[in-house]
Amino acid sequence: MRTNKWLKSTLRFLRYVFLLFFMVFLMADWIHPIHPEISYSSMVYSAEDRPLAAFLSSDDKWRLYLEPEDISSTISDAFLLKEDRWFYFHPGFNPIAILRAFVKNIRGGKRVSGASTITMQVVRLLEPRKRTYTNKLIELFRALQLEWHYSKDEILRMYLNLVPYGGNIEGIKSASFLYFQCLPNQLSPAQIATLAIVPNRPGTWQLKPGNQALLSARNTWLDYFYDNNWLSQNSWESAKNEELNIERKSWKSVAPHLCRRLYSERNQPIIRSCIRYDFQRKSEALVHQYIDRLKSVQITNASVLIIDNKTRQVITYIGSADFEDKLNQGEVDGIRGIRSPGSTLKPLLYALSMEKGLITPKTIVYDVPSYFSGYSPENYDLGYHGAITVEGALTRSLNIPAVRTLQQYGVKEFVQKLKGLNMRQIDSDEKNLGLSMILGGCGVRLEELSNAYACLANQGEYRNLRYVKEDSGHLHYQWIKPEASYLVSEIMSKIERPDLPSDWQLGKTLPHIAWKTGTSYGRRDAWSIGFNDEYTIGVWVGNFDNQGVPGLSGAEMATPLLFYLFQSIQPRSKANWLAIPEHLSLREICTESGQIPGKYCINLGHDYFIPGISLHIPCQCRKSIEVNKNATMSYCRRCSPGNSTKEVVYRIYDPGLIRYFEDNHYSYVRIPPHNPDCPRIFQEEGPRIISPTDQAEYLIEKEETAQLSLVAETESRVREIYWYLNDRYMGSAKNGEDFIVKVPNGEVKISCTDDQGRTSHIRIKIKRF
Numbered sequence: 001m002r003t004n005k006w007l008k009s010t011l012r013f014l015r016y017v018f019l020l021f022f023m024v025f026l027m028a029d030w031i032h033p034i035h036p037e038i039s040y041s042s043m044v045y046s047a048e049d050r051p052l053a054a055f056l057s058s059d060d061k062w063r064l065y066l067e068p069e070d071i072s073s074t075i076s077d078a079f080l081l082k083e084d085r086w087f088y089f090h091p092g093f094n095p096i097a098i099l100r101a102f103v104k105n106i107r108g109g110k111r112v113s114g115a116s117t118i119t120m121q122v123v124r125l126l127e128p129r130k131r132t133y134t135n136k137l138i139e140l141f142r143a144l145q146l147e148w149h150y151s152k153d154e155i156l157r158m159y160l161n162l163v164p165y166g167g168n169i170e171g172i173k174s175a176s177f178l179y180f181q182c183l184p185n186q187l188s189p190a191q192i193a194t195l196a197i198v199p200n201r202p203g204t205w206q207l208k209p210g211n212q213a214l215l216s217a218r219n220t221w222l223d224y225f226y227d228n229n230w231l232s233q234n235s236w237e238s239a240k241n242e243e244l245n246i247e248r249k250s251w252k253s254v255a256p257h258l259c260r261r262l263y264s265e266r267n268q269p270i271i272r273s274c275i276r277y278d279f280q281r282k283s284e285a286l287v288h289q290y291i292d293r294l295k296s297v298q299i300t301n302a303s304v305l306i307i308d309n310k311t312r313q314v315i316t317y318i319g320s321a322d323f324e325d326k327l328n329q330g331e332v333d334g335i336r337g338i339r340s341p342g343s344t345l346k347p348l349l350y351a352l353s354m355e356k357g358l359i360t361p362k363t364i365v366y367d368v369p370s371y372f373s374g375y376s377p378e379n380y381d382l383g384y385h386g387a388i389t390v391e392g393a394l395t396r397s398l399n400i401p402a403v404r405t406l407q408q409y410g411v412k413e414f415v416q417k418l419k420g421l422n423m424r425q426i427d428s429d430e431k432n433l434g435l436s437m438i439l440g441g442c443g444v445r446l447e448e449l450s451n452a453y454a455c456l457a458n459q460g461e462y463r464n465l466r467y468v469k470e471d472s473g474h475l476h477y478q479w480i481k482p483e484a485s486y487l488v489s490e491i492m493s494k495i496e497r498p499d500l501p502s503d504w505q506l507g508k509t510l511p512h513i514a515w516k517t518g519t520s521y522g523r524r525d526a527w528s529i530g531f532n533d534e535y536t537i538g539v540w541v542g543n544f545d546n547q548g549v550p551g552l553s554g555a556e557m558a559t560p561l562l563f564y565l566f567q568s569i570q571p572r573s574k575a576n577w578l579a580i581p582e583h584l585s586l587r588e589i590c591t592e593s594g595q596i597p598g599k600y601c602i603n604l605g606h607d608y609f610i611p612g613i614s615l616h617i618p619c620q621c622r623k624s625i626e627v628n629k630n631a632t633m634s635y636c637r638r639c640s641p642g643n644s645t646k647e648v649v650y651r652i653y654d655p656g657l658i659r660y661f662e663d664n665h666y667s668y669v670r671i672p673p674h675n676p677d678c679p680r681i682f683q684e685e686g687p688r689i690i691s692p693t694d695q696a697e698y699l700i701e702k703e704e705t706a707q708l709s710l711v712a713e714t715e716s717r718v719r720e721i722y723w724y725l726n727d728r729y730m731g732s733a734k735n736g737e738d739f740i741v742k743v744p745n746g747e748v749k750i751s752c753t754d755d756q757g758r759t760s761h762i763r764i765k766i767k768r769f
Contacts, residue, residue: 053253065269092143257319274313303334342518363594371731450538517554528558659729686758
């Protein structure tokens with residue numbers, strides 16, 4: 001009875017003591033909480049979880065974050081056998097080990113044995129202190145805190161993240177990469193044993209080639225591990241015979257520009273990009289070799305972006321031809337550089353104009369000398385093509401039809417649509433942009449242009465580009481109708497075009513893609529952007545110092561690389577083409593205008609159009625005109641002489657096209673002059689030039705450009721006014737709009753004709769002083 005009573009009292013006392021200590025622990029934990037703050041290195045992975053690059057932690061350590069799947073049972077068992085086999089059974093400290101170490105140290109008169117558990121080692125790595133008995137007690141308290149707040153697996157992972165390997169290398173993952181060039185779960189048993197023993201004596205057992213002390217210690221511990229059933233006999237024998245192949249290699253990044261970008265934007269321990277490793281490596285090698293060949297003609301760099309059209313994941317990112325090429329600014333990221341786009345915005349403009357119903361692929365536009373309020377663009381080849389289809393104008397990348405189309409569509413409206421594609425520099429420069437932007441007079445980035453073309457490839461749907469897997473690409477909307485994007489894509493896929501590289505015109509197999517080239521003013525930028533159903537590839541070629549090169553062009557320098565890249569990542573046999581939108585229809589047209597046939601049209605064809613949107617106006621390019629028997633004079637109803645006339649169908653030409661014919665001495669059938677005695681000529685007043693004043697004289701300094709604003713008054717039914725200087729057609733303006741034009745020295749005849757065929761003239765003088 002006394003024994004039972006004593007036992008109960010003792011248990012009650014111990015219970016109170018335990019509760020007291022527990023309450024004291026909770027109070028101390030509340031007052032001095034533990035918050036492990038570990039600064040990890042950042043590692044960027046490919047889509048397949050292959051490492052691309054790593055960056056030092058904020059305290060300049062190689063401390064790569066170990067994920068749960070990186071830790072195999074082989075690794076954890078090895079470290080537990082080596083450091084703390086009772087780890088999963090003690091509360092953070094091992095009382096038996098502490099007592100045993102205390103006795104040994106007292107008997108030896110010095111520290112001859114330690115009793116630190118893995119949890120206590122984590123505390124010491126997190127909060128380094130001198131080795132004293134007082135600090136040991138603090139470590140015990142901190143170890144209890146870790147055990148209270150974290151699971152055993154989390155603590156073990158902390159230890160494996162922090163375990164030192166000499167110098168600025170910490171953690172098994174860092175050591176695996178830097179010394180064995182592999183992930184921890186790819187280590188051999190011999191390599192695991194090596195990494196398990198080094199932290200105890202990093203000075204003696206340095207990870208370096210030919211370290212016999214390390215080799216001997218590794219084999220000793222392999223024997224111990226074998227005795228404890230850590231590995232089989234065959235694995236043990238193989239591990240002991242394995243050479244100590246240790247070599248610290250410098251880290252060579254894959255997709256270095258993207259990795260740096262993601263690191264600066266996110267700075268997380270683990271960054272999972274969308275880069276496809278094999279695509280990236282293959283493309284990097286191809287770009288490097290390609291630019292090496294071009295260096296002989298002073299072209300030193302290229303940038304490439306490859307996009308998966310469906311997901312908008314960036315699967316290849318090459319900022320420069322060679323990141324290590326400091327002489328040619330290899331560290332510059334050309335994908336984010338702001339450059340003149342050359343002609344690469346033209347497909348977007350034509351697609352938007354088709355969506356608005358202004359044009360269709362076979363609509364006739366005019367490539368003739370033109371002036372647009374003082375702006376006089378020229379074609380790349382300095383020639384003109386007269387009347388040409390929209391399809392032909394885009395295929396040939398003609399400048400004047402593009403400027404005319406932009407004038408018709410509206411600069412402000414076009415800028416707003418480009419802002420919807422997240423073209424940031426265009427957004428910033430919005431107030432300063434004019435008609436010249438369609439020929440490269442603005443700034444864009446390769447990633448913006450490439451995503452715009454991916455929008456065309458994906459039935460006009462815009463989505464944000466995705467650089468990392470965790471990006472959802474949540475911003476998406478219908479930027480343009482599928483029918484318009486398809487029509488432009490079809491035009492861009494034609495191979496009968498002048499910008500086909502000369503080397504590819506002689507039998508090389510072309511990838512089935514739609515593409516557009518561009519060359520900036522001064523031949524500083526060469527562009528080629530192409531797509532098929534699956535991928536969009538954007539290519540820029542040039543020099544980062546903005547040096548122009550005479551032979552630099554999108555067709556000859558950027559497009560070959562585009563073709564090589566498509567052939568590299570996707571064989572032609574596997575490429576799919578875009579699906580035809582269901583709301584696209586085919587109709588009969590007059591091939592002389594691109595409009596639906598009128599009464600007198602004789603040249604017919606077919607063209608795609610968007611029902612309910614595309615213009616449905618009968619063609620007026622041919623008219624029946626009453627003329628005399630000799631066809632030397634024309635009449636209207638008011639002045640017709642009656643039976644002495646006949647009806648003749650004439651082709652009606654645009655005034656600008658007529659001037660083009662006459663300047664180039666092209667023959668065409670002219671409409672006979674109108675009856676000079678017609679009463680309509682005297683009853684109806686034509687346009688009246690109100691600025692400048694007739695017979696005015698202008699004095700202009702020699703250094704200044706003589707520019708005048710031409711203004712005419714006419715009746716409201718007139719829509720268009722055509723302007724001439726010295727009988728040379730200069731351009732047209734809407735009724736009520738000024739027309740800015742450069743004027744020559746001396747006496748100048750200024751004429752204007754309205755769309756009713758009525759003309760007026762004035763004369764002025766320009767003098768220099």
